[in-house]
Amino acid sequence: MEKEKNIKIHETAFVTSTFRSFDENLSHDNFAKLWQNPTTEQWIKEYLEQVSSEETYTHCLRNRYFLDRIKDLLNNEEIEVLINFGSGFSMYPFLLDEKLINIEIDKPEIVDYKKTKIIDWQKENLLPKRNIHFIGVDFSENYEEDLLSKIQSIKANKPSFILVEGVLFFLDREETDNLFNFFNIIQKSGDYIGSASFQETLKETHAFRNLLSFFNQKVSKTNENDYQTIQDDYYKSKKNYKLIDHQDYFSLSKKYGNKIKQSEELILNENFYLLKKI
Ligand SMILES: C[S@@+](CC[C@H](N)C(=O)[O-])C[C@H]1O[C@@H](n2cnc3c(N)ncnc32)[C@H](O)[C@@H]1O
Numbered sequence: 001m002e003k004e005k006n007i008k009i010h011e012t013a014f015v016t017s018t019f020r021s022f023d024e025n026l027s028h029d030n031f032a033k034l035w036q037n038p039t040t041e042q043w044i045k046e047y048l049e050q051v052s053s054e055e056t057y058t059h060c061l062r063n064r065y066f067l068d069r070i071k072d073l074l075n076n077e078e079i080e081v082l083i084n085f086g087s088g089f090s091m092y093p094f095l096l097d098e099k100l101i102n103i104e105i106d107k108p109e110i111v112d113y114k115k116t117k118i119i120d121w122q123k124e125n126l127l128p129k130r131n132i133h134f135i136g137v138d139f140s141e142n143y144e145e146d147l148l149s150k151i152q153s154i155k156a157n158k159p160s161f162i163l164v165e166g167v168l169f170f171l172d173r174e175e176t177d178n179l180f181n182f183f184n185i186i187q188k189s190g191d192y193i194g195s196a197s198f199q200e201t202l203k204e205t206h207a208f209r210n211l212l213s214f215f216n217q218k219v220s221k222t223n224e225n226d227y228q229t230i231q232d233d234y235y236k237s238k239k240n241y242k243l244i245d246h247q248d249y250f251s252l253s254k255k256y257g258n259k260i261k262q263s264e265e266l267i268l269n270e271n272f273y274l275l276k277k278i
Contacts, residue, residue: 013088013110014040015047016166019059020091026258027060028067031091034121043218051214052207054249054262058270061252062165065272066194067095069245070161073192074100080158083151083186085179086139086167089114093130101131103154105147108136139167139175144182151186160187165196165272169227176228184240184277193241193275197230198268206265235273245274 018040021033048055073079074097082092087104104111111134121127133154137143162183168176183193202208203224215222235243248271253260260267 010110010113011040011043012166013106015043016059017089017091018044019056020063022056023060026057026256027063029060029063029091029095031094031127032063032089034091034117034126035089046218047214051210052262052266052268054207054260054267057253057258057261058249058268061249061256061258062196062270062272063090064256065247065252066163066165066196067092069192069194069274070163071096073161078159078190079161079192081155081160083155083160083162085162085164087111087114087163088166090165092163093132094127098128098130101133101154101158103133103135103151105135105137107138111136139171139179144178144185147182148186155186157188159191161192161194162187163194165194168195168197168230171228173228176230180238187277189277191277193273193277195235195273195275196270197228197273198270199231200229202229202268203227205267205269207268211268230271232271235275238275240277241275242278243273244276245272247272 014035014037017032017035020027020029021036024030024033070079070082070092080099081101081103082096083103083105084090084092085105087106088110093100093102093104104114106114115134118127118132122129135147135150137147164179171179187193208224212222212224212227232246235241235246247255249267249269250260252258252272
């Protein structure tokens with residue numbers, strides 16, 4: 001039973017990375033394709049048909065937005081460390097300059113698997129060498145003390161960018177508050193957070209109802225309250241942080257010249273926030 005659950009967790013991360021490989025011009029991720037496999041492709045085929053055919057482009061643009069923001073900040077020497085919470089199988093370390101220090105945090109089975117695959121691909125020269133530290137953590141558990149000491153031993157006083165994307169939807173509000181409190185502890189003034197989440201209006205869309213019935217069929221029985229949405233105010237009222245950019249699928253489509261194919265009702269419109277610590 002537990003094993004089956006783990007495979008399912010893996011699958012959401014596989015799916016996200018595979019979407020990014022479907023339009024490399026948009027995602028600017030030329031390594032995501034390494035995660036492709038027949039099981040995920042079958043999942044994606046059904047997901048695009050039954051949930052929303054726009055999902056390839058929403059995922060590509062999310063990657064592109066955060067990649068470009070992190071790249072700019074790294075070029076301007078504003079950050080030295082990227083800490084990715086719920087990193088899944090995203091490939092940012094390989095898409096960014098080798099001087100960046102990367103900390104990837106996810107459930108232990110995910111980071112262990114990712115690490116093994118990355119070492120194999122580096123041996124085969126499919127991936128360049130990078131400075132990456134993998135840490136296995138479950139955000140539903142009591143992780144703060146141990147994680148803090150691990151992160152501090154790597155990051156010390158260096159400026160950081162924290163990324164949390166594709167994760168908050170699956171966490172509850174208390175777990176989310178704990179994460180943001182933790183971010184505040186490890187960051188100093190001038191550091192950044194990039195966060196992706198959905199707004200409450202998502203739940204009124206046809207696409208969300210499709211998603212719910214798809215998950216209920218394929219993953220486990222859930223209802224709409226099992227998926228967290230977050231309003232702009234959550235970010236605007238964060239003590240010690242200033243919201244400096246806010247985008248969504250529609251604004252990013254304009255910015256990057258992506259032609260929107262479906263009606264709003266059939267799109268899972270994700271919002272993207274950039275916060276700077278004051
Ligand atoms: C949809 S994937 C997104 C992965 C990655 N951020 C990306 O955008 O490619 C969600 C990730 O969140 C991780 N995750 C979900 N709940 C978690 C928890 N309680 N603790 C740690 N990681 C969690 C999953 O293991 C998975 O890798």
